[in-house]
Amino acid sequence: MHGRPRKPPTQEEQDASALKADKLRHLQSQILHFHHNKIFTKEGLEISAKLLEVNPEHYTAWNYRKLAVHHFTDKQSENAAEFESIQSILDEELRLVEAALRTNFKSYGAWHHRKWVLSKGHSSVDRELRLLGKFQKLDARNFHAWNYRRFVTALKKIPDAEELQYTTNMINDNFSNYSAWHNRSTLLSNLLEKGGKGYSEKESVFREEYDFVVQALFTDPDDQSGWFYHLWLLEQTSVLEPVLLSSWPSHGFKLCISANDNSSDQRSSPVSHFFSKTREFPFVLCFSEPVDGVSSSTVSIECDHLASSELTWTPLSANRYGFAQAWLTYLKFPDAAHTLEACPVKVTVAHLQGIISMSGTSCSQSSHLVFTVHIPSHDQNQAEEQTTDRISWKEENFSLYAAESHDADLLQSLCKLEMIRQKPNDVGWSMKVIADEIDRFRELLSLTECKIGNLTLARLLMANNSLMSLSCSHDRTDVHYEEILSLYDGLMKMDPSHICYYEDERSLVVLKQMTSSMVSLLKNSHQYQESTSSSLSSYACLRLNGLSLSRVGSMEQLLWVQMLDLSHNKIRSTEGLEALQLLSCLKLSHNKICSFTALETLRLLKSLKVLDISYNEIGAHSIDTRRYLFSSPLNHALGSDWSGGIESLDHWDAFFIFKGMSLIQLEIMGNAVVNDQLKAFLVKLMPALKWLDGESCN
Missing domain, CATH: 3.80.10.10 (Ribonuclease Inhibitor)
Structure with a gap:
């Protein structure tokens, strides 16, 4: 392991291993016989116990014991003299789990069986907490024990604030306790959601948490546990409810639907024209993060000339949960010979509640946009055969848009978010907290070269830029793109083993910078x-x-x-x-x-x-x-x-x-x-x- 050569087993070790394998095979065949034939006896329990003490990962043996417990407890009411009490039956199960955990402290089957026994309601929860204390002294970072602790504290109804103090004590004993940091994030999420005493003001809560984790980071910058918690804090600080970022057609846009892709109007201003022989064009909505729930009920579209008011919305490149940042539908106008002049299309996004992000945050801000559609009649704009000439990417075929040209103004209107929202984004406290963290990490990096510190600073700066872009008072000149790019350039040299990740993140920064003005x-x-x-x-x-x-x-x-x-x-x-x-x-x-x-x-x-x-x-x-x-x-x-x-x-x-x-x-x-x-x-x-x-x- 870890580069050390493995010594070949001695003959004695080989003989012992073969003997153990024979014993396991014999026990397994016996328990499978009892299980398949539904034979629930004390002999079967003894055989399963022997097997599980040697191999706690044998799920069939655990399942057999669950069925046996049900069998014995059902018989208990019929003949109390023949069978032991329910309490003693369950105590025996807990004893067996303890023995199995001594063999393998990270056995999924053993921990799951203990939860099952405790859920019956006949065992002492206080005893479980004392036992967990002993287990966590042996291995304070074991996530099975922490997961079981969350289960036990929920049964005992221990307040989350009290458990939060327990994680504080465990972290103070060892900053490198990742499981304690993770448990802290779970508890803090519950407290913030409930908004109890001392947890109603997010800004004060997160400032205290940043102060706490920074002590660990500055003490040992090379330990990753605190950095993961800091990343979680950053995500919670910068998370906002999803909002509509852009659309096509955009607010105030004048779209001409042309049946001829070589019309003179389209050649002079290709941005404002869309070629469609069927009078149909795509309508795209882009949100600040992946969302679900975009439908005809949550997005209202008003237009007198649409062929159908029932629209089907499709997520573009949705993840496995169905959430996507971009959503698509098609707007179709009925085929008619007459010209359609400046037909208004009114859209309300988040017309009703239902658009929701993966974090569970609902899009409560309704966004309104209006664009117009012009469709020349068939006799004005006869469809022609589609061109078959080859597109050439030669330099002479491209010309820059003049800064004060009509097309430049049109591009600016397309790229600028001008839709009407009910209320501005409340990002003030988040920006203040993140600005303080930026100053802290600049100070840390002035004292030591820290790979993950550079990465965190880059993430903080990008989060600050994102919040600024969502703020109504956003000044696009006050950004940190050059500093972020410099940080990623340094990371690629400092940590070449992860260069692909840094290249991907740097690419997103370059694209953000390019579209920022x-x-x-x-x-x-x-x-x-x-x-x-x-x-x-x-x-x-x-x-x-x-x-x-x-x-x-x-x-x-x-x-x-x-x-x-x-x-x-x-x-x-x-x-x-x-x-x-x-x-x-x-x-x-x-x-x-x-x-x-x-x-x-x-x-x-x-x-x-x-x-x-x-x-x-x-x-x-x-x-x-x-x-x-x-x-x-x-x-x-x-x-x-x-x-x-x-x-x-x-x-x-x-x-x-x-x-x-x-x-x-x-x-x-x-x-x-x-x-x-x-x-x-x-x-x-x-x-x-x-x-x-x-x-x-x-």
Whole structure:
């Protein structure tokens, strides 16, 4: 263990181990016989006791004893002279658990059985507390004992404030007691939720807790227990109720639905136009954190011309619990020959209670936004055949938006949160507490080089920025992005073993900084326009190439983006792009994408027509250790409707990603997986594909 060579067992040890194994096998066969035949006797209890004292992890033996206890206690009322009292039966169970715990203090089965016995209500709770005191002297950090203590104190109805003092004493004895810190967070959460005496003012409570944990951090900066508790405090301090951050279309926006993607109006101002032959467009809501409960009852949409008032809301890249930061629905106007002029759409988010975050906090602030929709009649704007010309990413096709141009003003209105809220966010006390912690950690880092101290300071600064962005009095010039980036740069040098994590966090900071002001955003915003013999394509483009990004995020202010250049970065997954429902062209060449499965979120982008994933690492690694890979189409959720046929099993991952996508242009050259067979498969899989690696598919 820990690099020390293991000595081979002696012959005596081998003989003893073989003898023990034979004994265990014999006991196991006996208890299985009793269990399967439902034979509940004292002999069966004695055999199960012998087995559990040697192997406390034998769950079948514990279950047999539970059934036996039920059998004996039921018989007790019928023939009290033949069987012992219920109390003595349960005491024997507690004795056995103690013996099993001496063999293995961390046995799940033994602790669970003891809870079961105690829940019967015939045993002394005070005795259990005394026994726990002895156990915790032997191992003060054993989380099984702490978990059992929470169970016992709940039965005895010991006040949380009293137990909080117990954790204080245990922590003062040993700052490195992670289980005590964890128990403290559980107790404090209960006290704050109840709002009892001394716990109604969050600011004073958290200031005391920060003072307490900082003593441990400054005493031993290398111990992680206190740092985890400090991180929990930071999360509790900066947590707010979820609010609506942005939408597309945004408040005050004037949207033109065009049936022709090459109309002259769209070429002059692509940001305000959306191409749709069916008069349907996506409506996206982005919240400050993942939420659930977005529905027609919680989001009210008023419009006289909508085809249907019953809308289905879909979470974009929801986690396994169904929570997502971005939610999508489609607004459709009925097909008509006449022009629809400036049709207002009024939206109220959190119209009723029901939108809730993963922490259980409800979105109580109603947000109101209004945008207008203009749809030219068919005779004014006849639909044309979709262009089949190849999109070129050459430099000469991109032009910066002028700072005072109409499009720049339009982008500013899209990126600025102007929706009407019922009340401002109350972040004052949180910002004060976090500002004090920032000063403390700057002082600590001036005295010692501490890896986790640098990381905590970066987290504090980002939390401060996030709170400022949600404050109505937010001044976007007073931020700490350069200091945060410097901290992550230092961490990558100080702790190279975790460089991927630091790169991901640094990437989010870069993106936050880029979207923090219109000045920085306009530096990366371009209009793509290319004249060809047959068409004139125009897109609102964001260029984020060559920024060393390894992760995509902070897209809430970029919902207007139609063309995105993320080439020459270190991106390993497209997760984070799902909210960009207008995205038509995406360039991901020269990144670190290792498999087609890393592109899974692109399936949510129905407008995507052009994709460049050339010169990545797809197929270069037999096993991708940097993200979850489903290994077979037969055991993954996406594989339930497998219809690719035997010939496509070699490219099943490409089948699941590209099936159903309407790509017109795809670049995949420079990846190890690319061959003629794959290219032929992709052309067959996507009938709309016109260009593959620069060559016509016709």
